[in-house]
Amino acid sequence: MTAPSSGPGAWDFGAELRAVDAAQLRRRRRVIDAYEGVRLRIDGRDMLSFCSNDYLGLAQHPALVQAAQEAASRWGVGATASPVLCGHSRAHEQLEQELAAFVGLPRALYFYAGFPANAGLVPALVGRGDAVFSDALNHACLIDGARLSRADIQVYAHCDVDDLARRLQASAARRRLITTDAVFSMDGNLAPLPELLELAERFDALLLVDDAHGFGVLGPHGAGSAAAFGLRSPRLLYMATLGKAAGVAGAFVAGSADAVEFLMQRTRSYIFATAAPAMIAETLRASLRLIAEESWRRERLRELVRMVREHAHWPPSWRLGDSTTPVQPILLGSNQAALEAMRRLWDQGLWVPAIRPPTVPEGSARLRLSLSAAHATDDVRCLLRAIESWDH
Numbered sequence: 001m002t003a004p005s006s007g008p009g010a011w012d013f014g015a016e017l018r019a020v021d022a023a024q025l026r027r028r029r030r031v032i033d034a035y036e037g038v039r040l041r042i043d044g045r046d047m048l049s050f051c052s053n054d055y056l057g058l059a060q061h062p063a064l065v066q067a068a069q070e071a072a073s074r075w076g077v078g079a080t081a082s083p084v085l086c087g088h089s090r091a092h093e094q095l096e097q098e099l100a101a102f103v104g105l106p107r108a109l110y111f112y113a114g115f116p117a118n119a120g121l122v123p124a125l126v127g128r129g130d131a132v133f134s135d136a137l138n139h140a141c142l143i144d145g146a147r148l149s150r151a152d153i154q155v156y157a158h159c160d161v162d163d164l165a166r167r168l169q170a171s172a173a174r175r176r177l178i179t180t181d182a183v184f185s186m187d188g189n190l191a192p193l194p195e196l197l198e199l200a201e202r203f204d205a206l207l208l209v210d211d212a213h214g215f216g217v218l219g220p221h222g223a224g225s226a227a228a229f230g231l232r233s234p235r236l237l238y239m240a241t242l243g244k245a246a247g248v249a250g251a252f253v254a255g256s257a258d259a260v261e262f263l264m265q266r267t268r269s270y271i272f273a274t275a276a277p278a279m280i281a282e283t284l285r286a287s288l289r290l291i292a293e294e295s296w297r298r299e300r301l302r303e304l305v306r307m308v309r310e311h312a313h314w315p316p317s318w319r320l321g322d323s324t325t326p327v328q329p330i331l332l333g334s335n336q337a338a339l340e341a342m343r344r345l346w347d348q349g350l351w352v353p354a355i356r357p358p359t360v361p362e363g364s365a366r367l368r369l370s371l372s373a374a375h376a377t378d379d380v381r382c383l384l385r386a387i388e389s390w391d392h
């Protein structure tokens with residue numbers, strides 16, 4: 001007799017979950033009881049974290065906590081409606097102007113989160129009869145946005161501008177949109193943005209750049225990857241998230257005034273969703289000031305990245321990915337190898353997450369080492385020593 005189905009009708013959730021376990025793909029959440037910077041308290045244990053995307057160490061900055069408290073007193077905690085109804089406050093308005101100025105583009109539109117931003121922006125820009133050209137390692141929200149758009153989806157080989165050029169050349173689509181992570185979230189490498197923009201110019205396309213991991217970290221005063229390359233073009237749409245280096249929550253897209261106005265009119269995840277609370281917008285305004293002023297945070301990061309890259313004693317079967325950013329992947333291959341490495345580090349009080357498919361391609365499971373300005377050099381030294389001390 002077969003085991004009884006553990007879900008209603010066509011859904012056998014139990015069997016699905018057993019299949020997830022068999023593939024070593026079960027994701028577990030750890031409950032954090034308290035934290036301070038990169039020090040986390042979990043199940044009564046103190047852990048040193050290399051997981052978070054709080055690259056600049058701003059998420060608990062006293063100036064931001066104070067800004068949030070004052071803004072909550074002034075505005076309350078909820079935005080009450082979509083921005084196109086009555087959810088758009090003076091705080092949101094000022095934040096958008098400051099974001100645009102921060103990245104050096106004419107106008108910005110602020111979203112409550114990055115995933116729905118991209119999932120909505122792509123379908124606002126292209127539809128049936130159009131084409132999206134998407135880097136093979138793009139973030140899930142760009143992929144889902146492309147699927148939602150009903151445009152033809154052309155996945156080009158990772159960072160391969162020749163493959164992209166061939167696909168653009170061969171395309172008979174009415175309109176063409178190139179989408180790319182600026183800093184790839186699980187690899188830490190940079191997209192060839194100037195070459196991509198050149199192709200956009202040559203083939204009458206738009207370039208939508210997702211700088212979730214570059215904003216605040218790269219470029220002059222942390223203005224991000226596009227600013228780091230000095231890119232300016234009416235064909236560039238720059239999107240970044242604000243829950244990572246900015247330490248708060250949300251996202252924005254910036255570009256020409258007309259493009260951004262058009263996106264406001266057409267992006268369903270913007271129009272049909274409650275605005276982020278004004279207190280979050282105010283907190284982000286304070287965060288922008290810190291990102292620009294406290295350049296020592298970016299310097300600290302560069303120093304920590306250098307420490308990891310120059311470390312000589314990696315186990316022979318480990319390969320450090322080719323990244324100059326705070327995302328340092330250690331490629332291990334199998335899910336089992338990545339989980340085993342994570343467990344060994346965990347037992348030593350070090351939390352470096354194992355990343356498995358579908359977040360990364362099959363067979364490229366890895367440890368994703370994420371550095372923060374909140375790490376002391378001794379924290380990184382401690383991690384490197386721990387790895388060195390194993391028998392391999």
Ligand SMILES: *Cc1c(COP(=O)(O)O)cnc(C)c1O
Nearest residue numbers: 113114115139185212241243250
């Ligand atoms: C985190 C991330 C997002 C999603 O942003 P959220 O604000 O967390 O929803 C989008 N794109 C990339 C590349 C990311 O890493």
